[in-house]
Amino acid sequence: MVKAQVLVLVQGYPDEHNRYNMAYVHSRLLGYQQAGFNVTVLSFSASIDYVFEDISVVTEKSWLKHTSHKTLLIAHAPNLRNHMRFLLLYGHRFSHWFFFFHGHEVLEKRLYYPEPYAYMPQAHTLYQTLDRAYDKAKLRILRRLISRWLQQKRLHLIFVSEWMLNAFVENVQLSRNEIMPFSQVIPNAVHPAFLQKQWRADGPFQADVITIRPLDNSKYAIDQVLGFAHQFPELSFHVFGKGKYFIHHPPPPNLIWEDAFLKPEDIVRKLKNYRAALMPTRLDAQGVMMCELASAGIPVITSDLPICREMLKDFHRVYFLNGQNKPLPEIIEQLCQLPPPSKQPFDADNLIAAEVQLLLSVIN
Template identity: 45%
Template sequence: MKSILVLAQSYPSPENIYNLAFVHSRNLEYQKKNVKVTVLNFSAKTNYVYEGINVVSPDSVLELSQYDSVVSHAPNIRNHILFLFKNLTKIRKIIFVFHGHEVLEVGKYYPKPYKWEKSTENSFFRWFYDKIKLKILNKILNSDKVSIIYVSEWMRSEANKCLKASYSSKEIIVHNPINYSFYERKYKYKETENYSDFITIRPLNGSKYAVDLVVALAKANPSLSFDIYGRGDYFLHNDLPENVRHIDKFIPQNSIPDLLDNYKAVVMPTRLDAQGVMMCEMASYGIPTIVSDLPVCHEMLDGFSNVYFIKNNDFLNKKINILDLIPLSEFEQVDRFNPEELALKELSFILS
């Protein structure tokens, strides 16, 4: 049996089932393919088993030579890179999976915070840290033992710009898969008076999640109604329009499809994403989906007849005719996010 060690800064547990859940979903697929998975969770205090996956703490003694490959998700210097440098001679193969900020110059990409969000981070320190981070990454990426998985072509292109290097001979693009709950069912609208026309599921803190653009779209379309699910402080600092309801709760992933069936369309803008997994899940489910007109959104969702792209600057005055929003009817496009096929593609690369 093949065996891999997965490095993650955090991981789901019975106490918090949402920590890096996208890493866990991958691992479950690997185990279905008869690959033994052990997770080194840098935030864990004790060892535990979660849904059949062995999770160990940093205090554990690991025989690294037993693993065919070590897979590092969103590697940081403090934990992942230090661990890998210390044990490089004992490790057969390393796969970095780059998801976003860990391989970008953050100041060049991340949008300015909302005015009421005070940043405790020193901009010079952030710039300096990123320079050191990228220099160290380049050093280890030059090792013959290291290969790279990017979640999108956009991520690969921007990472190469920040690294000022290309590793095309040992990299591959594999999208994050969608959850099975979106893949195995299809959207079916059920009209009810208890729900609005549109739904958004977003954290309310962080300008990259663009809740302000949802509010702007609502103001531009006063005859339509909008429900925003998520926690955060946005509406402590901004008025709630009459046609918007804020539902202050977190929705478990496997409950989202049932919830979507109550709405005519979703609104999921963004200012920055390496992929936008939930956006992909909603579009794949078949509900009409409004997203930002950004390159990464086109990379993920071009070809989906139920997806509508709006430039972020146009949310302020975009008039929506809800009759123009048509559910997905041909589902061939959804296979680009097929959990089983993507797991096989990843495993082939990881174990090659």
């Protein structure tokens, strides 16, 4: 029995050419369908209609031609150009709306994002000025629209972390009292592969440290990984990630870089070969990869940021780098002696069940 018709708005969606484009949305929707919801995805980037792993994906043009009544509307990382425009034009056709906030869509980016690496193309001053003006206008418009829709009691807000909720309040400038009756924190789930086999501390190991990061985005702090490799030549580091950082900053002999994108199943197979995962960050709304590695049981060394402490509070094998650190070999040795996860806060079954319960609460 179909519980409700659901339309999901996304900027992009997985297809056979890019199976990882907003994959965290796709995993949710498979769970919704299993729970009895009839789900259709409207991808603003799609040029044709298609079906991906039993999920129907349509273009906006196609949806307008063949529109049918949908009870619920879900928008992931809603932007002004597409999601908000769509809601202003067609939102009246839906009884309830759900916004999932994942990051930059509700941030004044210049206040959060670190400076890019020097070798990266630098935006023209005019572009930077226009981008900052757009951010300010974006937040003003979001404040007015969301406030109006909350007063109408048709909008529900879902944040991937308490940090994301607090950043929303600070940037959009709506009071917590105004949004809390209609808000919920539900983090992104980890890929199921990370829960199927736990890391073991008894080896054998190919190297001491694994890092999995996009190299060219400075928020992922690959420069700090390089710094540790120079500081501790007695340790061996393996870095997996696409980018040009090590072309501009050649690594020492104890750091081996593989210019590759790893699928979740590949990552899980590799983890047994390393004693710890070094995953520094300068900015995250959740840090899904960090959560996945911790869930698999491997010791995780990351940055001492509020979001990292929030996400990893239930894990034992974690060390937060704060500038006054013990030597890295000592950190790794101590983490390996600690117990594995006693619970799995990012299990997809539990988190998707929480989202399904939220959807059901507005239609029952």
